[in-house]
Amino acid sequence: MLTFRADAERVGIGVMQRPATMKVFSLVVLVTGLTLFCTGCRAGSDAGAQERSRRSFYESNPVLTDRAVVAWSTASPSKVGLDPKKLEAGAKQLAAHPRARAFLVVRSGSLAWERYFHGAGPHESRNVHSASKSLLGALVGIAIKEDELTGVDHLVAKPFGDLLPTAPDRRRTLTVEHLLTMTTGLSWREDVTEYRIERRSNWVRAILHLRSVHPPGRKFHYSTGATHVLSAVLTRSTGEATHVYARKRLLEPLGVTVDRWGCHDPQGYDSGGCNVYLTPRELARFGQLFAQGGKWEGRQLVPAKWIEESWRARQKVDRRRSYGYLWWLFREGGHQVALAWGYGGQFVFVIPDLDLVAVVTTDTKGGFSGPKLDPIAFARDFLVKAVVAK
Secondary structure, three states: OOOEEOOOOOOOOOEOOOOOOOOOOOEOOOOOOOOOOOOOOOEOOOHHHHHHHHHOOOOOOOOEEOOOOOOOOEOOOHHHOEOHHHHHHHHHHHHOOOOEEEEEEEEOOEEEEEEEOOOOOOOEEEEOHHHHHHHHHHHHHHHHHOOOOOOOOOEOHHHHOOOOOOOOOHHHHOEHHHHHOOOOOEOOOOOOHHHHHOOOOOHHHHHHOOOEOOOOOOOOOOOHHHHHHHHHHHHHHHOOOHHHHHHHHHHHHHOOOOOEEOOEOOOOOEOOOOOEEEOHHHHHHHHHHHHOOOEEOOEEOOOHHHHHHHOOOOEEOOOOOEEOOOOEEEEEOOEEEEEEEEOOOEEEEEEHHHOEEEEEEEOOOOOOOOOEEOHHHHHHHHHHHHEOOO
16 A cells, blocks of 8 residues: 655655745655756746746746657556556555656556646656756766766865865865765755755855764765755866756757756856756656666666666665665665655656666645655555566
């Protein structure tokens, strides 16, 4: 049985990314640009929303309309070894939630299940929130391969030494790996600290000057501030805005067009941890890219070795979950599950040894309300158990 959780988890990601218009700092469970990527951008963006994105960490999460639907080869569930009754049960549970919008399952590279709820459809593009952190992780892997970053040991001080406290402060030892694994040691309270940072004239400097409570690398502590700094490091190192680098090196070759990449800071650095708008089919394509080792249509977009490293447990979060390089990790039914996880119930599940990818999305316009979906229970009851033939 799928669990909708009404209790709040206290593990860092249990904080809610509220829209910019809301400044209430209560805790809930976390479950779901500067330039628009394309010419002829999508319906639903407006000058007011763009202005909010220029001064706030978070947006009001409008629903955008994508003019094109990403193509997928399709197959019936039974054709690819899936039990349609299990998938139907999962869809029924999701449909009971007023905010649920999509449930897609891909097996062996074919779209075998696609359901939309409460009037939603494949043309709708929504903020995927922190699921975009996993996309940022892919860009880091590409930049390392291209020698634009020296490696995960690349010092934040290399591009931003002028913004860090002077030596011998331990914040000067921060590396890309600390940002990837949420182990910066900096004092950060998700959904609280952001609203202080956004009032500062230089967000990267303000984040790097937060109090150091642990040596870097010692302790997992979830922080969207860490990924904002990582986006800025990527931009300084590659010479291109994060959204431009993503479009050229990853998304265009993948056949994906981001409808909006909002939340850029006063210096113009793109968000690295939220406010990327994608359709469910586009999210599924990103998951499938990782499922097949980073190769798409014969081209190696993301190094296969980087995917292996990203999915290696590096920090124990609690008894069920670990964290890799901007991916959540857990095991269910003897299978490793890699999860891109965004506020409100934006999920990209990748189960490599079952050759299975699944996407769940919800609507967070104006904020998310209602019980929270437990992704581990969902993976157990409606994904792993749906596989009847390997």
